[in-house]
Amino acid sequence: MKKNLSEIFPDRRREYESEPTLRQAQLIILRILKIVDYICRKHNISYWLESGTLLGAVRHGGFIPWDDDIDIGMTREDYNRFLSIAKDELPDDLFVENLDTTEYAGNTWTQIKDRKSKIVIWGQENQHPGLYIDIFPYDSYSSNPFRRVFIEKLYKLLYINVYAINAPLKKPYFKGKNAVINAIKLLLKMVFFVFAIFNKDVIYKLNLKTRDKRIKRMDKNPKINYGYGTDVLNWDKVFKAEKIFPLKTMKFEDGEFLVPNDVDYVLRVFFGDDYMQLPPESKRVYHNKMIKTILPEEEVRKINKGFYYNKGEIDL
Structure with missing residues (x-):
């Protein structure tokens, strides 16, 4: 099956060399999305475009022009089903990275990475460096506020x-808007000093110790509230099930992909009521420090060395 997917979705990155580097990267990860979509449809697994990728579909008909990744969501059940088959069905030039496939994952969600490219992200230097799409598990949350x-x-x-509390103050410290923002931050540090003495890495490790129990308990909740998995610490969004399901399709670049039922509502939750307005140019930034879309064979071997499936080195 891997060979067939490589034939259905051939790697055409050398055909993109005349494009700007960011556009080359977008086309490489668009191929990853098409492959994931193919596998999901084959196995009746639901997913949906979310966050900035969903915004790009609505506002731009594809990528946000300065975006360098793709985000999709899945219910925890579909997420687990996808992961149970992905390593066997993905082409050899793609890699499933999560805490079960490599100790260097860093994130608690899954990324499908391209083995033949390199993107350097702030603070993620130890992870596999390939261009990627993010796959986020969504758990069913309780309607009981205390339990939730x-x-x-x-x-x-x-x-x-x-x-938030430990975020550094903005420079210059006492000029313009920074003076107000920094004053608020200092006040928050004093009021919520208990948070200031915590270390986010300690919380991350504590989260991992109990996540399986929390996920198992949450699976028993009525399927009426869906949000980023209990183990996905970076974001806190919860939606009524009817805002996500039944899924619809929407154009993204040259393909049709699954999106939430109420796209307008979901985007308002993510980005506010003015989500169709372009941000100021100073806010149009991407995640990376550097992108290389085409690597020599020696560098391909180097970046894949040390990453494992089931404690066995990845075959190149």
């Missing part, structure tokens, strides 16, 4: 608050 906040979201909310 103090059990299902506990580590998530701790992590977000610790990250």
Whole structure:
């Protein structure tokens, strides 16, 4: 099957060399999305475009022009099903990276990475460097506010608050808007000093110790509220099930992909009511420090060395 997918979705990166580097990267990860979409449809697995990728589909008909990744969501059940087959069905030039496939994953969600490219992300130097798409698990959250906040979201909310409180002050410290922002940050540090003494890495490790139990409990919840997995600490969004399901299709670049049922509502939750307006140019930034879309064979071998499937080195 791997050979067939390589034939259906051939690697055409050398045909893109005349394009700007960012556009080359977008076309490489668009191929990854098409392959994931193919596998999901074959096995009746649901997914949907989300976050900036969904915004790009609506506002630009494809990628946000300065975006360098793709985000999709899946219910936890479909996420687990996808992961159970992905390593066997993906072409050899793609790699499933998560905490079960490599100790260097860093994230608690899954990334499908291209083995023959390199993108350097701030703070992710130890991970596999290939261009990627993000796949986020969505859990079913309880309607009981106490249970949701103090059990299902506990580590998530701790992590977000610790990250915010410990964020460095902006320079120059006492000029213009920075003076107001920094004053608020200092006030928050004093009021919520207990968060300031925490370390987000400690919370990350504590989250991993209990995540399986939390996920198992949450699986018993009525399927009426879906949000980023209890183990996905960076974001806290929850949607009514009817805002996501039944899924629809929408054009993204030259393909049709699955999107939430109420796209407008979902985008308002993510980005606010003015999501169709372009941000100021100063906010049109991408994640990476550097992108290389075509690598010599020696570098391909080098970047894949040390990453493992089931404790066996990846075959190149």
